Amino acid sequence: MNRRTLPFVMALLSLVGILEPAHGAVLCSIQGGLLDGLVFEREQCRAREQQLDPAAVGFGVQVIFRDVQRDAVLGPGERLSVPAACGAGEVVISGGYNFDPTSALKVTTNVAFFDGVHSGWLVDFVNSGDAPALFFVRVGLQCTKGTGVGQ
Numbered sequence: 324m325n326r327r328t329l330p331f332v333m334a335l336l337s338l339v340g341i342l343e344p345a346h347g348a349v350l351c352s353i354q355g356g357l358l359d360g361l362v363f364e365r366e367q368c369r370a371r372e373q374q375l376d377p378a379a380v381g382f383g384v385q386v387i388f389r390d391v392q393r394d395a396v397l398g399p400g401e402r403l404s405v406p407a408a409c410g411a412g413e414v415v416i417s418g419g420y421n422f423d424p425t426s427a428l429k430v431t432t433n434v435a436f437f438d439g440v441h442s443g444w445l446v447d448f449v450n451s452g453d454a455p456a457l458f459f460v461r462v463g464l465q466c467t468k469g470t471g472v473g474q
Contacts, residue, residue, distance in 0.1 A: 350375040350382070387413060390463040397428075397450035397458055406436070408443035409466035418444025418464035427452025428460070437471045 351368035352375050353361050368374045377383055391407040409415050415435050422428055432447035444464040450456060 387466045392461045394459045398455045403448045405462045406445045407462040407464045413466040414469045414471045415442040416465050420446040420462050422460045428458050442471045
């Protein structure tokens with residue numbers, strides 16, 4: 324089937340009711356004939372269709388959980404920057420931090436980063452107290468397979 328006939332066939336199929344809106348529970352692929360290999364989302368596959376595993380055809384999302392832990396003695400006003408990076412071939416989708424909320428530690432930056440190659444999560448902390456103190460922090464991030472594009 325060439326590029327010129329595909330839109331015509333798709334329009335024709337939608338008129339005769341073969342194409343349905345995407346709100347089903349399973350992915351089905353037609354086996355054989357003119358429509359061989361087309362994939363539909365349906366409540367249930369029809370007789371000539373084979374049910375597909377969404378993860379096997381690339382629709383599954385794999386989330387990788389990572390975390391970085393640091394402890395440091397910070398003087399009054401001293402800062403601690405904790406970057407947590409995704410692995411090669413991964414992009415960050417979310418992140419955050421954890422520390423003792425009763426401490427004098429404050430968060431000044433809590434953002435995703437992309438340096439053109441790697442992505443991750445960055446949290447900057449500052450000791451807002453009047454004395455040096457030992458702080459323990461954790462920066463967590465969630466990554467998925469993919470690549471990033473910066474602007």
